[in-house]
Amino acid sequence: MMVLITYDVSVTTSLGRKRLRQVAKQCQNFGQRVQNSVFECLVDPTQFVELKHRLESIVDPETDSLRYYNLGANWKRRVEHYGAKETYDPEGILIVDANP
């Protein structure tokens, strides 16, 4: 399933900026960045649980916000893009992580 993840992390402190980098890094492990704070992650339900667990252990729930949108299997017809950065097909590429 395709899960869209959006986040706001408070970056008024150096700890906040560290959290922001950590959140982005975890999302990158599971999906594709499509905007600064927006990732599209093609995951199975187990991976989704794992990703949520990781993200929620990083953020400060008092100041930071995470939102997950389950776009389901027919997600392609739900997405439209305009402007900079091309859309991509995450099912059409193979990402190999040499340092898992």
Added chain:
Amino acid sequence: MMVLITYDVSVTTSLGRKRLRQVAKQCQNFGQRVQNSVFECLVDPTQFVELKHRLESIVDPETDSLRYYNLGANWKRRVEHYGAKETYDPEGILIVDANP
């Protein structure tokens, strides 16, 4: 239908910062801000066309990015939130704009 709108607007220039404000203002006319650059808009198809037209006349497609995610009618089961800012029910409130 519920449409999620996410945007990245390049703010390296004063014109960019103006575009960012204008994009946010148009989104506010149609929906609810849930994160800095993320709006959830409960619109009918005609309103969606109108909103897209307005946003795409504001942004610079060379530097800015707009993404639309149509979450459909059963959108509530697709959304999860963690952390700061409460979720809300856009179908449960009535917003009256005294200065339309």
